[in-house]
Each structure stands twice: as C-alpha cells, then as structure tokens.
Amino acid sequence: MKIRVATVEEMKKLWGYSDSPTYNYFVDGINSGNIEFWAIENCEDKKLIGELYIFWNSEVPEEANGINRAYLCAFRVEKPYQGKGLASKLMKRVLHRVKEKGFREVTIGIDNGDYERLKGMYNSWGFNELIKKQHYDYHYLDSDNNPVYFEETTDLYLNRLE
Known part of the structure; x- marks a missing residue:
C-alpha cells in the first residue's frame, strides 16, 4: 500500500465522473489548490482504496x-x-502534511x-x-449549488497540532 497525493483525474474516476455539484466543487477546489486529495493506493493493481481531502480554506x-x-473531510477506506x-x-x-504547510490546527466532522x-x-x-455543531455541510452541495441542510448535526472537532 502506498499513501500519496492523488490527482484530480484520479478523484474524477473514484467518484464515477458524477458531474454533481459536489463533484464539481471538489474538482474546482483541487484545481485551484484549495483542496489537496490524499489517497491510499493498492500497489498490486494501482486501485485507490482510501481517500482524505485537506481543505486549506473553507466557507x-x-x-x-x-x-x-x-x-479534513471525505475520509474513507x-x-x-x-x-x-x-x-x-x-x-x-495527512496530519504531517498539514504541519508541513505551516498550519497549527486541523478540524474534522463526525456526522453518521x-x-x-x-x-x-x-x-x-x-x-x-x-x-461546533452544525446543520449545514458546505462541502456537499444540492442541485442549486447550495450547502445541504441535515436535521442531525455534524460535530466539528479540533486538533491543535504540536
């Protein structure tokens, strides 16, 4: 297994070329440099089997x-x-990468x-x-490109990096 930064083309393939507002938001974020896409690659077949996205800035x-x-979001294996x-x-x-970039804090949501x-x-x-507890997911967009509202809250947790 190999952990590495993945490309926007790999993200598109992983997401099934969905062309949804959320998909396009992530593609634009990666292309602009606001989102860094990290993946776990199975070295045997080169398939991506895990993902995690770093947002350097957020709404x-x-x-x-x-x-x-x-x-951090969309953390899956x-x-x-x-x-x-x-x-x-x-x-x-990924936490090491955040520190490398000079960031001293990182957040992640728990919502399921x-x-x-x-x-x-x-x-x-x-x-x-x-x-924070929040109802809106600003990184999951509806068909009008608006953040999706969820009845149950997402708990946003902070890690103060040392």
Whole structure:
C-alpha cells in the first residue's frame, strides 16, 4: 500500500465522473489548490482504496481559515481494507502534511450512525475539542449549488497540532 497525493483525474474516476455539484466543487477546489486529495493506493493493481481531502480554506472559518487551520473531510477506506491500520497511516501522513504547510490546527466532522467508533478513532489522533455543531455541510452541495441542510448535526472537532 502506498499513501500519496492523488490527482484530480484520479478523484474524477473514484467518484464515477458524477458531474454533481459536489463533484464539481471538489474538482474546482483541487484545481485551484484549495483542496489537496490524499489517497491510499493498492500497489498490486494501482486501485485507490482510501481517500482524505485537506481543505486549506473553507466557507466556514471554524473549519478552515486559510491561515493556520485546515479542515479534513471525505475520509474513507474501502470495507475490505478496513481494520488493517490503513486509516491510521493515512491520517498520520495527512496530519504531517498539514504541519508541513505551516498550519497549527486541523478540524474534522463526525456526522453518521457510526459516531462513537469514529469519535474514538478521531480522539486517538488528537481531535479532542468539540468546537461546533452544525446543520449545514458546505462541502456537499444540492442541485442549486447550495450547502445541504441535515436535521442531525455534524460535530466539528479540533486538533491543535504540536
């Protein structure tokens, strides 16, 4: 397995060339340099089996401010590869990258039915400070390019990098 920065073309393929507003938002962000796309590559078949995106700036300054706080999202590892420590390796490499860029804080949201397991994982990586509960996901857009509202909140956690 190899952890590396992936290309916008690889992101397009991974997302099935969906051409949705969210897809286009991510493509534009990668092309502009505001989003960095990190992936886990299976060296045997060159398939991407994990992903994590760094936003250097966000519409929501509590997430990322373009100065000293970055935001992580769309953190996934394909099911057959879960439980092998790959998510941890990807997260540690990405946190190192955030520090390399001079950022001293990073945030991540927890928003699904697997909340307790994810909270435990994220806590182990230093995301221990709850800074906000939010209903809108500014990185998931509807057909009118507006942020999607969710009844259940996303908890935004902060990691103060050392």
